[in-house]
Amino acid sequence: MSKKIVFLDRDGVINKEVGYLHKIEDFEFINGVFDACVYFQSLGYQLIVVTNQSGIERGYYSEDDFHTVNNWMLKQFKNQGVDILDVFFCPHGPGSNCDCRKPKPGMFNQADDKYSIDMENSWMIGDKEADVQAANAAGIQNTVLVKSGHTIDETNSKSLFILDSIEYVKTAIKN
Template sequence: MSKKAIFLDRDGVINKEVNYLYKIENFEFINGIFESCLYFQNLGYIIIIITNQSGISREFYSDNDYQKLSAWMLEEFSKHGIIIQDTFYCPHGPESNCRCRKPKPGMFIEAKKKHNINMKESWMIGDSEIDIQSANGADIQNTILVRSGKKIIGPTSNAKFILDSIRDAPNFILD
């Protein structure tokens, strides 16, 4: 049986935007992230993080630094009763020709195969139009663009909803 998922970008959705974040002491959760994730989980969604991490290829931090921060973050979710089913990250830079870097849908497709996800019933919450493009490329039409990360330029977006923060998402994801 296929599952429905909430896909979350990390920087700007889960945590406050900090360029090339890799230190635990610089990590600050967005207000409402835990309550929103508990809500999604109670609706039967699995939660998956999909994130570009070009700081690795740019040598601002190592893959090990990323893994250490991720392990700490997942433990913080666990302390709040939230299970993050999986995390997918692209360590490549913008000039890379990889299949995983958003706006390409590679990480979503990998998650779909690994976890048997019904993309039509799933949602993506991101803070950038590339998050929305990537989700759309993987057949996810239920998308939310949040203003809590990158500046949203212009009045147009392919997102289904534009919200101030993930804390507002439970008002729109109802099933």
């Protein structure tokens, strides 16, 4: 049976955007993220993080730095009763020809290959139009953009919902 997933971007959705986050002491969770994730789980969704991390290719931090912060983040979720199924990340810069950097759907396709995902009934929550484009390209039409990260051009967005932050997502995602 295929899984229903809520895909989450990291920076700007899970944590406050600080620009090339790579230190635990700079990681600050966005209000309501744990409650929202518990809510998604109560509806039968599993959670996967998909995040562009171009700071790795740019040399701002190492892949080990990313994994250190990521493992700490996953532990904080676990402590709040939230199980993150997996984290997919793209270490490449904007000029890369990779297929994993959003707005390309590579991370979603990797997740689908690994977990057999029901893309039609899954969701993507991001803070950039690239998140929506990547989700749409992977067959996910259920999208939410949150204003807690980057500025959003609401008039030209293809997102189904635009909300102030993940704290308000219960108004969009229902069973």
